[in-house]
Amino acid sequence: xxxxxxxxxxxxxxxxxxxxxxxxxxxxxxxxxxxxxxxxxxxxxxxxxxxxxxxxxxxxxxxxxxxxxxxxxxxxxxxxxxxxxxxxxxxxxxxxxxxxxxxxxxxxxxxxxxxxxxxxxxxx
Numbered sequence: 559x560x561x562x563x564x565x566x567x568x569x570x571x572x573x574x575x576x577x578x579x580x581x582x583x584x585x586x587x588x589x590x591x592x593x594x595x596x597x598x599x600x601x602x603x604x605x606x607x608x609x610x611x612x613x614x615x616x617x618x619x620x621x622x623x624x625x626x627x628x629x630x631x632x633x634x635x636x637x638x639x640x641x642x643x644x645x646x647x648x649x650x651x652x653x654x655x656x657x658x659x660x661x662x663x664x665x666x667x668x669x670x671x672x673x674x675x676x677x678x679x680x681x682x
Contacts, residue, residue: 564602564604564605567602567605567606567607568602570607571600571601571602571607572600574599574600574607575599575600578599579621579623579655581621581623581655581658581659582599582609582610582621584658584659584662585610585619585621585653585658585665586599586610588662589662589666589669590610590619590669593670593673595612595614595615595673595677596612596613596614597610597611597612597619598610598611598612598613601618603618603642603645603646603648604641604642604645604646605641606638606641606642608620608642608650609621611648612673612677614673614677615649615672615673615676615677616646616647616648616649616676617648617649617650617651617672617673617676618642618648618649618650618651619651619653619669620635620650620651620652620653621652621653621654621655621658622635622652622653622654622655623654623655635652638650639652649672649676651668651669651672653665653668
């Protein structure tokens with residue numbers, strides 16, 4: 559799939575990769591980095607930068623901090639999600655930072671199940 563994106567976002571994506579939040583770092587280094595299906599960090603998709611992207615499963619994983627749920631942020635998240643779904647055929651899942659810390663194993667199982675379903679990848 560060809561991903562047309564805004565070249566101006568490249569420095570921002572690089573910065574975000576180098577300066578991950580503690581929750582992004584935890585999910586990346588303790589699960590996604592060595593996951594059997596490849597994920598990328600801070601992937602530019604059109605005019606947005608997705609936290610984590612899996613091409614094989616056509617999946618975006620977004621981590622939501624405390625600011626998500628505030629007025630205005632929810633509508634921005636909806637616009638972003640709609641854009642990724644409609645323009646790239648992706649599924650977008652949102653996981654709260656609180657869940658990363660309180661239910662990490664369940665978060666990993668949730669992502670694993672979605673990847674297996676969407677990537678037509680068998681169970682182990």
